[in-house]
Amino acid sequence: MQSMTLTRMFILFALVTLLATGCAKKAAMDDSQAAGGTQAVEETQMQEQQISSVEEQAVSDVAVAETEPAMMEAETLVRKLTRIHFEYDQYVLTKAAQDTLYANAQLLKAAPALKVVVEGHCDERGSDEYNLALGEKRALATRNYLISLGVPMDQLSTISYGEEVPLDMGGTEEAWSKNRRAEFTLQR
Amino acid sequence: MKNGRLFLVIVALLLTSLSSAWAVKIEISAPGEQEIPLALTSFLPMGPIKPEIAQEIDAVLEADLSLSGLFSLVDRGAFLSDAESLGLSSVQVDFAQWKLLGAEAVIKGGYRVEGDRLIIEARLFDVVARRMLTGRRYIGKLDEARRIAHTFADQVLLSLTGTKGPFSSRIAYISNRTGKKELYLMEVDGHAPVRLTSHRKIVLNPDFSPVGKELLFTSYKNGNPDLFRKEIYTGRESRLSHRKGLNIGGRYSPDGREVAVTLSKDKNSELYLLGTDGTIHKRLTNHWGIDVDPSWSPAGNEIAFVSDRRGNPHVYIVKLDSLEVRRLTFDGKYNATPAWSPDGKRIAFSRLEDKRFDIYTIKPDGTDQRRLTFGPGNKEHPRWSPDGRFLVYSLDHNNEKSIYLMRADGTGTRRISAPGGDDSHPAWSGHW
Numbered sequence: 001m002q003s004m005t006l007t008r009m010f011i012l013f014a015l016v017t018l019l020a021t022g023c024a025k026k027a028a029m030d031d032s033q034a035a036g037g038t039q040a041v042e043e044t045q046m047q048e049q050q051i052s053s054v055e056e057q058a059v060s061d062v063a064v065a066e067t068e069p070a071m072m073e074a075e076t077l078v079r080k081l082t083r084i085h086f087e088y089d090q091y092v093l094t095k096a097a098q099d100t101l102y103a104n105a106q107l108l109k110a111a112p113a114l115k116v117v118v119e120g121h122c123d124e125r126g127s128d129e130y131n132l133a134l135g136e137k138r139a140l141a142t143r144n145y146l147i148s149l150g151v152p153m154d155q156l157s158t159i160s161y162g163e164e165v166p167l168d169m170g171g172t173e174e175a176w177s178k179n180r181r182a183e184f185t186l187q188r
Numbered sequence: 189m190k191n192g193r194l195f196l197v198i199v200a201l202l203l204t205s206l207s208s209a210w211a212v213k214i215e216i217s218a219p220g221e222q223e224i225p226l227a228l229t230s231f232l233p234m235g236p237i238k239p240e241i242a243q244e245i246d247a248v249l250e251a252d253l254s255l256s257g258l259f260s261l262v263d264r265g266a267f268l269s270d271a272e273s274l275g276l277s278s279v280q281v282d283f284a285q286w287k288l289l290g291a292e293a294v295i296k297g298g299y300r301v302e303g304d305r306l307i308i309e310a311r312l313f314d315v316v317a318r319r320m321l322t323g324r325r326y327i328g329k330l331d332e333a334r335r336i337a338h339t340f341a342d343q344v345l346l347s348l349t350g351t352k353g354p355f356s357s358r359i360a361y362i363s364n365r366t367g368k369k370e371l372y373l374m375e376v377d378g379h380a381p382v383r384l385t386s387h388r389k390i391v392l393n394p395d396f397s398p399v400g401k402e403l404l405f406t407s408y409k410n411g412n413p414d415l416f417r418k419e420i421y422t423g424r425e426s427r428l429s430h431r432k433g434l435n436i437g438g439r440y441s442p443d444g445r446e447v448a449v450t451l452s453k454d455k456n457s458e459l460y461l462l463g464t465d466g467t468i469h470k471r472l473t474n475h476w477g478i479d480v481d482p483s484w485s486p487a488g489n490e491i492a493f494v495s496d497r498r499g500n501p502h503v504y505i506v507k508l509d510s511l512e513v514r515r516l517t518f519d520g521k522y523n524a525t526p527a528w529s530p531d532g533k534r535i536a537f538s539r540l541e542d543k544r545f546d547i548y549t550i551k552p553d554g555t556d557q558r559r560l561t562f563g564p565g566n567k568e569h570p571r572w573s574p575d576g577r578f579l580v581y582s583l584d585h586n587n588e589k590s591i592y593l594m595r596a597d598g599t600g601t602r603r604i605s606a607p608g609g610d611d612s613h614p615a616w617s618g619h620w
Contacts, residue, residue: 089500089522124584126540127524127568128392128613129437129450129480130494130501132413133457136434137478140455159412160434164369164390171587 074186077111083183084142088123088176091137093145101142104184105149108156115187117157118143123176124163135160142182157187224348226259227291227315229271231308234300241299241333245308248337249295251377252355255602256345256577257595262291274298276311278320286315293321295344299333306330310340312347322347334379342619345575354573358617359580360384360394360403361591365609371405372611373420376573376593378604384418385425393437396617399444403615404428406436415449428466438462439482448472448482448491459493459506472506473513483526483535485552492516492526492535492552503537505552516554525569528552529576529596536560536570536579547581547598560598567592574618580604582612 081104084097093101108114120139122131139158147153168175231245253259264271266289270282276296286294297310311323322343326336338355345353355376363372366383371391374381385391389408396403401420406413414430415438429435433452440447446469447462459472459479473479477497484491492505503516503526517523522540529536534549545566550557561567565585572579580593583603589612591605605611 125566126522127481127494127501127538130478130496130524132392132434132436133450133452133478133480136452136457158433161390164392169587 074111074114077107077114078116078184078186080107081116081184083181085177086138086180086182088180089126089134091120091134091141093141097142098145101145102149105146105151108146108151112152112155115155115157117159117185117187118146119165119183119185120158120160121165121167121179121181121183122163123179124166124171125176126163128162128164132160132162135162138180138182223260224258225262225290225292226253227262227267227271227286227289227294228253228264229267229294229296230264231297231299231310232272232274234274234298234307234309236301238299238301241301241306244333245297245299245337248334248377249341252338252341252353253344255593255595255600256341256353257600258345258348259293262289276309276323278313278318281313281318283313283315283318286313291315293348297340301330304330306332306336308333308336308340310336310343312344334375338375338377351575351577352619354575354578354616354619357574357620358396359591359604360396360615360617361582361605361611362391362394362613363605363609363611371403371418374605376604378591378606381606384420384423393613394615395439396615397440397444398442398618401620404438404440404447406438415447428464429462437481439484441484442486442488448484450480450482459491461508470508472508472511481525483528485528486530486532490552492528492537494524494526503535503550516550516552517557518554519557527571527579529572530574531576534596536572538566538568538570538581547579549596558598560594561601569613571614571616572596573616580614580616582614584612 082100084100087094108116118139120135120137122135136158139160143156143158146156166179168178228250231242250261254261268285270285275281276298281296292315294313294315295311296313297308300307306328308326310326312321313319314321324340324343326339328336335356341355342353345351357376358373359376360371360373362369368388369390369392370383370387371385371394372381372383387407387409392406394403394405403418403420405416407416410430412430412432413434413436415428415435416425417428418425428438428447429449429451431451431453434450434457437450438447445464447464449460449462450457451460456476457478457480458474459482460468461470461472463469472491475495475497477495479493479495481494482491489509490505490507492503494501495504500521502523504513505516506513516535520539520541524538526535526537533551535552536547536549538545539548545568546559547561547567547570548557548559565583567581567583570579570581576596578593578595580591583590583592589610590603591611591614592601593604594601
């Protein structure tokens with residue numbers, strides 16, 4: 001069992017490193033395509049990227065072995081937090097959502113070091129601005145309910161993405177109901 | 189009859205020099221009511237022939253002037269010899285020929301290339317009075333024929349109605365053509381789109397400064413939806429507000445000294461006024477409901493906004509001195525994205541009706557509601573041209589978002605954004 005987790009971890013770590021370098025290259029290419037007018041901003045971004053790649057090389061094997069499992073564990077835990085759904089133009093928690101949050105609260109209380117972002121999302125109908133405000137109400141309603149169940153406040157932060165990050169682009173009633181949600185990601 | 193109409197206009201224009209308030213009263217700025225028969229001749233070479241330049245000027249002028257709805261264009265096929273003559277002074281123009289074709293106004297012009305400079309002469313004549321109404325010489329770079337033609341179209345509208353056209357202004361919008369939502373800028377007819385940001389996150393909801401070449405928008409660049417300001421030509425960019433929670437819907441006041449914005453730093457979305465340094469000048473709303481989407485009255489003393497304080501989202505108006513709030517819309521179950529017209533007389537907004545959003549306008553006192561758009565797809569985010577003649581909006585249809593333009597009465601609808609991406613949230617600049 002243990003050796004298997006270790007191997008998995010190693011593979012994941014390798015993948016993450018690969019992804020990170022891949023992203024940096026892609027970003028650098030995008031910079032050269034940017035409109036002339038945005039150069040001042042782009043320069044600072046380029047510098048930041050260079051610094052981060054230097055840091056990557058400096059990290060020792062020991063340090064990696066110490067930090068990575070904690071991150072991995074956190075990732076695994078956050079994935080166990082089930083997302084909840086909302087009715088159209090509502091931020092009131094349904095009975096089903098409350099039940100899901102009860103289970104989530106037990107997980108969060110068992111892992112007090114775990115810092116989580118509650119994301120509020122909406123379906124794409126209606127004003128984007130209104131949906132940003134509605135998404136925030138959903139995230140806050142979710143956070144407040146978890147706190148009422150005994151989850152420490154400082155474990156939970158919120159952000160609204162409005163209608164900007166849909167799960168399902170289908171444009172059907174079914175897709176819309178999937179998109180009206182609050183979900184949980186690791187605070188970085 | 190027709191002749192009489194243009195004659196009236198000219199009399200009025202003569203009076204304009206005496207009393208400028210009079211010019212505004214000529215109601216030919218209302219499209220469709222009285223179309224002036226206009227002969228738009230091809231621009232002629234004043235030196236070596238460059239057909240691509242002539243074609244570009246002709247096409248832009250024709251598109252702009254027909255979009256204005258003020259003219260009926262005389263059939264080019266019927267033109268007589270004067271259309272081929274470079275006589276650009278009123279004594280040289282054969283007005284009798286144009287009168288024969290029923291034209292009341294004629295546009296003539298010529299172009300010349302001198303090294304890397306393009307020189308364009310453009311003139312508008314009154315056929316009945318046999319005189320020049322406006323004449324302009326433009327000197328620009330070789331690739332500026334399009335821009336010059338837009339500028340002359342603006343001048344033609346100014347000359348005939350007392351109000352400059354909007355054709356040389358710009359439209360900012362949001363597009364996902366790179367895979368991420370970024371801020372773009374294009375000409376009013378959709379030409380020359382340029383990407384202004386590369387945040388690679390989510391950029392939302394632009395607004396133009398009324399004074400400088402500057403835009404406001406919201407971006408998740410730093411993780412939170414923060415309000416950014418960007419100078420268009422220098423590319424200089426800064427965060428105007430990055431309070432915890434939402435910093436969205438930034439809208440410059442008409443004098444450019446303040447910014448109305450939605451903040452949720454106290455866990456609920458409320459409207460605030462910020463200074464241009466980002467400090468809070470005033471809180472405008474105080475209600476547990478959602479308050480978003482501010483739009484300034486042109487006088488700068490009131491702001492229309494969207495709130496669900498009575499249940500469904502509706503448009504309300506807040507007075508800035510007393511903070512007194514009144515409700516503007518009562519019909520429909522979802523009213524959003526209000527936009528106050530530049531003359532202050534109407535507020536455009538989008539309303540959900542029969543499972544579809546359409547654009548409506550209403551007077552600020554809540555009377556005279558009119559529906560402007562019909563047909564499939566959701567139409568949202570209306571914004572006025574600086575002269576109030578047109579509205580630009582986004583249409584979401586068949587899983588594609590694109591930007592459309594129409595006259596303020598809902599006629600003349602045309603798509604201006606190119607296919608191949610989702611384009612939305614247009615904002616119209618002031619005169620450029």
